[in-house]
Amino acid sequence: MERKYFDYSATTPVDSEVLNEMLPYFNNDFGNPSSVYSYGRDSKKAIENARYKIAKLINADAREIFFTGGGTESDNWAIKGIAIALKNKGNHIITSSIEHHAVLHSCKYLEKHGFRVTYLPVDKYGLISLEDLKSEINDRTILITIMFANNEIGTIQPIKEIGKIAKENNIYFHTDGVQAIGNTVIDVKDMNIDLLSISAHKIYGPKGIGALYIKKGIKIDPIIHGGAQERKKRAGTENVPGIVGFGKAAEIAYNNLDKNIQDLTNLRDKLIKGIFDNIDYVILNGHPHNRLPGNVNISFQFIEGEALLLSLDMVGICGSSGSACTSGTLDPSHVLLAIGLSHEIAHGSLRLSIGKYTKEEDIDYLLQELPKIIKRLRNMSPLYEKVKGGE
Amino acid sequence: MERKYFDYSATTPVDSEVLNEMLPYFNNDFGNPSSVYSYGRDSKKAIENARYKIAKLINADAREIFFTGGGTESDNWAIKGIAIALKNKGNHIITSSIEHHAVLHSCKYLEKHGFRVTYLPVDKYGLISLEDLKSEINDRTILITIMFANNEIGTIQPIKEIGKIAKENNIYFHTDGVQAIGNTVIDVKDMNIDLLSISAHKIYGPKGIGALYIKKGIKIDPIIHGGAQERKKRAGTENVPGIVGFGKAAEIAYNNLDKNIQDLTNLRDKLIKGIFDNIDYVILNGHPHNRLPGNVNISFQFIEGEALLLSLDMVGICGSSGSACTSGTLDPSHVLLAIGLSHEIAHGSLRLSIGKYTKEEDIDYLLQELPKIIKRLRNMSPLYEKVKGGE
Amino acid sequence: MYSDKVMDHFTNPRNVGDIKDADGIGEVGNAKCGDIMKMYIKVEDNIIKDIKFKTFGCGAAIATSSIATEMVIGKTIDEALKITNNAVVEALGGLPHEKVHCSVLAEQAIKAAIDDYMAKK
Amino acid sequence: MYSDKVMDHFTNPRNVGDIKDADGIGEVGNAKCGDIMKMYIKVEDNIIKDIKFKTFGCGAAIATSSIATEMVIGKTIDEALKITNNAVVEALGGLPHEKVHCSVLAEQAIKAAIDDYMAKK
């Protein structure tokens, strides 16, 4: 059975062009970039080349890009690194209630160590309020960290406005751009972004490599100490093939950005419309249009997400859910609860995220299989029975 | 010009068997291991398989292996993670003065945050004294972190004895095994090791992937917060191809350990003898036989290491040096100073590290070129002039 | 993640549905936690002649409901009351640690249906 | 890392050696820091007719010594004294930031040799 992949937000396959560019660095130009001899000099050049390409994608300077082991490390570094560097200036951080766990758990960690964190609420679309943000700022505030686009519901925040508020108040602004990169325009200069987390495996690059953009002049402590790599800001032998792959992925993303956004948006809207036309008792989660071009998040009432995912998997479709049952915790996704869904509705959510290899016929196939599955599961559901009973 | 690589301690090429095993995970079995669907399940299995192979190499249980972004992160995690977890128990850490910067700078960082660190001196061979260690332990001591084998001079510490002392005193024992793994027997049970840092790219695996062995029951805080990966101990989407490659590299290392040690030791001893037979005013750094099988470290008096490396590079030979000039700092290697070398002699050090692809003829070639280069540089040196003058 | 047995019972659940003139109905769990199991039983001569279930929940919840109905059918009330959640887990060839609570729900749903039957009698 | 010019002067350093009956000898730097430069000059009619060097140090130290001797030869004492480390760096087509101190040493070595010559005169 051919697989239909609808989980590009979780991770993407490595583009074959990207992989080809990486290959020589595994066993040919494998030298340590810190070395004096030519082997090392070649990999050093490859790294600088990748840095330049990534910088270009977000309108930064190559010297402002620092490689990390992934988006999670970038988030941890930005938040803890700023907190520790500025702890004599203040101890207050503002974030939102729908951040990725990499941000939320970094904040929780800091709360245990003397910092105070404000978690801004969001409206039913997942947007923070700029007024809320302004009113929470005080003279102890050292960092605003609000994600660019949400990984579950796809909502894109008013980043430029947040950047403006941060700048006016002289507070550093970090944004988790892991989902946004390659899927929407990011311009760190225009948007006043001081720190930006990104990760290669969400844009057809390899897993285990990410970067933190750190605007020139920003004060930040390292969180991984050791050798002098990454201009003494992030220690550890550089993951050269990973960095090269990230660079190539960024280059491809840059060259295809507009087309990618347009194509995904069309497919996404077709997918949403198809579901709404064919299945009742459904709710679209996230913002109707201020959302990632590849993100669809829908709650199917009366059924539970994991059962839905397993059923989809049986017909070769890969999706994801905000159900508690998929995470091994008791509560469903904090994001879905934050936008006001009941536990019950949150449990029945399905995220279908599409990407550049998604074909129109994949959408057709999904629209053919999904209604059958929903029907089957609802027919098993004691909750649906009650609704039908009342009809 | 064919390159002769004598820098296996810096990094190694990825074994082609390892690379082949990694390849499918880039764009075929690329699913996120946290997913419910089959794609993710396959990569999950691949991870567990790798974990098992790594555990076997060090006689641990697979559940005691946690993947990280490299040896540096493992060292940081072990040291900071234990320090923070046990900070109510004590604030004293014992390490040595010849640790890798990943350990030393993690310790320095902790010193800035209220911890006290003892840096044990070493003798001229680079060995710590067990008596010193015992006498530095006090009731505030929470961690002993002493490297297994030194990356510059190759000296192997009496790990089992250190483990015994740690155990008798109920103190956690971490050892940086990045250089030791695959090059000497590591048995965490027999040696009473509580935490062990390792890295794939030193054993013909890929860069950017490492692991920390954490003995069952050890209390440790995470340092990278976020998702629930690695049993909630280390967040971030797993670097599946990297992990798979590390697993394969560990398997190969395990199967060839004895032969590898024997072969390298023979070549190493030939290399050392060849240098001593052909060049005067040379000093072997590190322990005469308690050293890594692939490590040669020699000081050539009256010349400076970087000039030596450049000259070797011009005839296709890659080596490394403890000279300050290769690191961008003012002082030569802290390790060479710690074993009592003068700055002058330390500046003239050359590390030649061999590995499984080193051939006997590479050694012959080196022994043919090196004396010429040394002679040329010495003839330019005002220091050598003085010696000759006195002869 | 799931054993073949679990997948089989998830894919082809036995005894799904309801019984119009059930002798006992039990419903346990709640939507907040993501699992509701409802069981209907038909009893004759102290023997459970028929049982049906409806479940809102994850794959494990559906599979445990299904196998539990199979284990109960044809048993006396006393025998049915002795079915523990461990027996359900075992019959499924194991469950992931975080899914064991589903088997507890299944045990409770059977008990609730029998309680209802007893109360009505 | 190094420019072609630096590598050329490192590989084929000009004016290596010593001058037995030098008119001035200057030695700067120290082994502790990893660089010692020693320069020998021969002066006639206030003009530096010959210069030789010996250097213990890194690639940049050897290259800067070499090019500095080329820049000095044939110059008057006054002209030679005006050669700055920046001029040396420029002549080499640049040096990595952390190697600029080598050019300073070269400037100092020339000055030291001239000082020695002046003192002896």
Ligand SMILES: Cc1ncc(COP(=O)(O)O)c(C=O)c1O
């Ligand atoms: C919004 C967001 N932030 C951070 C991360 C973490 O990135 P990584 O998996 O590369 O550590 C992810 C993806 O998992 C994400 O979607």
Ligand SMILES: Cc1ncc(COP(=O)(O)O)c(C=O)c1O
């Ligand atoms: C002894 C030792 N510890 C730690 C490290 C760091 O490992 P990595 O480069 O994988 O971060 C190295 C190698 O660079 C090493 O030799």
